[in-house]
Amino acid sequence: xxxxxxxxxxxxxxxxxxxxxxxxxxxxxxxxxxxxxNGAGKSTLxxxxxxxxxxxxxxxxxxxxxxxxxxxxxxxxxxxAYTFQITSVFANLTCxxxxxxxxxxxxxxxxxxxxxIDTDALNDKAEEILARVGLGDRxxxxxxxxxxxHQRLLEVGMGLALDAKLLILDEPTxxxxxxxxxxxxxxxxGVARDxxxxxxxxxxxxxxxxxxxxxxxxxxxxxxxxxxxxxRADDAVQRAYLGG
Amino acid sequence: MNRxxxxxxxxxxxxxxxHFVLPDYHHxxxxxxxxxxxxxxxxxxxFGYTGLLSLGHALFFAAGLYGAGMSMQAYGxxxxxxxxxxxxxxxxxxxxxxxxxxxxAGVSFMIVTLMFxxxxxxxxxxxxxxxxGDEGFVIPLELRQVFSIDLxxxxxxxLAALALFAVAVLIKLAxxxxxxxxxxxxxxENEERxxxxxxxxxxxxxxxxxxxxxFAGASGAAYGILFGYVGASFASIQYSILPLLYxxxxxxxxxxxxxxxxxxMFYLIDIxxxxxSAYLFFVGAALVILILVAPKGILGSIRDRWARWxx
Numbered sequence: 001x002x003x004x005x006x007x008x009x010x011x012x013x014x015x016x017x018x019x020x021x022x023x024x025x026x027x028x029x030x031x032x033x034x035x036x037x038n039g040a041g042k043s044t045l046x047x048x049x050x051x052x053x054x055x056x057x058x059x060x061x062x063x064x065x066x067x068x069x070x071x072x073x074x075x076x077x078x079x080x081a082y083t084f085q086i087t088s089v090f091a092n093l094t095c096x097x098x099x100x101x102x103x104x105x106x107x108x109x110x111x112x113x114x115x116x117i118d119t120d121a122l123n124d125k126a127e128e129i130l131a132r133v134g135l136g137d138r139x140x141x142x143x144x145x146x147x148x149x150h151q152r153l154l155e156v157g158m159g160l161a162l163d164a165k166l167l168i169l170d171e172p173t174x175x176x177x178x179x180x181x182x183x184x185x186x187x188x189x190g191v192a193r194d195x196x197x198x199x200x201x202x203x204x205x206x207x208x209x210x211x212x213x214x215x216x217x218x219x220x221x222x223x224x225x226x227x228x229x230x231x232r233a234d235d236a237v238q239r240a241y242l243g244g
Numbered sequence: 245m246n247r248x249x250x251x252x253x254x255x256x257x258x259x260x261x262x263h264f265v266l267p268d269y270h271h272x273x274x275x276x277x278x279x280x281x282x283x284x285x286x287x288x289x290x291f292g293y294t295g296l297l298s299l300g301h302a303l304f305f306a307a308g309l310y311g312a313g314m315s316m317q318a319y320g321x322x323x324x325x326x327x328x329x330x331x332x333x334x335x336x337x338x339x340x341x342x343x344x345x346x347x348x349a350g351v352s353f354m355i356v357t358l359m360f361x362x363x364x365x366x367x368x369x370x371x372x373x374x375x376x377g378d379e380g381f382v383i384p385l386e387l388r389q390v391f392s393i394d395l396x397x398x399x400x401x402x403l404a405a406l407a408l409f410a411v412a413v414l415i416k417l418a419x420x421x422x423x424x425x426x427x428x429x430x431x432x433e434n435e436e437r438x439x440x441x442x443x444x445x446x447x448x449x450x451x452x453x454x455x456x457x458x459f460a461g462a463s464g465a466a467y468g469i470l471f472g473y474v475g476a477s478f479a480s481i482q483y484s485i486l487p488l489l490y491x492x493x494x495x496x497x498x499x500x501x502x503x504x505x506x507x508x509m510f511y512l513i514d515i516x517x518x519x520x521s522a523y524l525f526f527v528g529a530a531l532v533i534l535i536l537v538a539p540k541g542i543l544g545s546i547r548d549r550w551a552r553w554x555x
């Protein structure tokens with residue numbers, strides 16, 4: 001079943017076409033990687049999907065519902081979570097608070113403005129997510145006091161806490177050490193059991209390990225799409241990206 | 245949790261104890277301070293927790309003040325209905341102005357709120373025959389009572405001010421410790437990130453502004469009823485700046501900071517103006533020293549150094 005589908009999606013920034021006439025389909029349950037050289041339009045494409053950027057033309061549907069005009073915060077409520085390329089955790093808040101914020105969203109929406117929410121259950125959930133991303137012992141540490149790699153993991157944890165159907169990760173392993181990357185791979189494989197994952201990634205090891213299918217972008221267009229083996233064997237991709 | 249609630253209840257109890265021991269002059273001053281603290285508590289909700297700096301809160305204070313004073317005078321209402329009417333005026337005013345002003349942010353938001361509040365101030369002068377303009381008017385003594393309790397005498401006035409303060413401080417504590425309070429702080433820290441966590445920043449900023457306006461309105465209405473005077477000076481820019489000073493002095497983004505700041509600033513102005521007509525010099529000097537020594541305000545610095553658990 002198709003979870004997300006984009007048709008004729010384009011985005012112009014002034015004279016520059018960052019995304020050009022893209023058709024993109026993402027089946028439910030898949031781990032999909034988007035790769036491509038810098039400036040290929042990867043971040044713009046996921047920006048369009050998450051609602052951070054408004055498209056110039058084209059439509060996007062999620063679970064067969066047109067979300068083209070839905071503002072970003074309402075797409076989150078539909079189940080699209082986005083984690084930032086540039087780490088943007090709440091620096092002055094503790095890890096726990098950083099996770100509680102996205103974690104409480106669902107409960108708050110269900111309870112209504114004057115409803116009560118179960119704070120114990122919420123705290124348990126935050127603890128569990130911190131443990132999953134390997135920050136279990138840092139719940140009361142301010143985000144700004146942690147190393148960059150740990151902030152990246154916190155960022156991923158915030159995405160997880162939204163209980164999304166589609167988790168978009170924009171270069172999640174940037175700045176992580178090799179051992180942290182190994183943990184990250186396990187984490188995402190676990191997440192992917194009940195969540196569709198769309199990730200932009202430059203680290204080819206991560207891409208080849210994780211992705212079931214790969215979409216290759218170049219100059220704002222989709223150059224190729226296929227399994228890791230197909231992409232590795234594709235001549236056009238070899239020329240454009242993998243360097244021959 | 246219990247430590248935090250205990251502290252706030254303790255402060256309220258202390259203020260109640262002061263009622264029995266304070267000499268007359270300070271008794272009256274403290275009643276005034278408590279009413280103005282309610283104003284500052286609400287201001288801090290918007291400025292300290294949500295990160296929105298308004299330069300037009302005098303409008304909401306004055307809406308409460310005039311709403312109560314004018315309705316009491318025109319219809320012969322007593323304090324209860326007068327207070328509720330003034331309070332409602334301020335809430336509606338905050339809602340209407342929030343819908344417009346929150347389309348802007350940062351410096352533009354400061355200017356737009358300042359403009360709206362100047363419009364309010366000039367309105368009180370323009371409709372001079374109803375508001376008595378600069379000169380103001382006195383709310384008739386016999387109307388300043390609720391359930392036959394006379395609010396114009398010192399004892400009941402202090403207790404009424406304390407009751408209002410107690411309700412306000414406990415409501416504020418509940419707000420900042422609620423999930424909504426957490427979202428307000430998130431908007432202050434990073435609005436775009438908050439949106440991407442599924443929260444509509446506009447909605448939450450409007451909520452904060454209306455809550456803040458409600459505190460200001462309650463304070464303004466109570467001020468008129470308890471002290472009996474309604475005048476245009478309360479709608480002037482000075483009354484928009486005062487809560488900002490109280491909050492800066494006491495501690496931005498702390499629950500009890502506004503009380504500390506209002507006490508400090510009130511007595512600073514009181515003592516300095518007894519010495520010289522250039523008392524604003526002392527206010528300025530105090531703020532400069534504060535920025536140098538304790539940029540987070542009195543309670544903010546205490547929290548950083550000794551008590552990180554303070555809300």
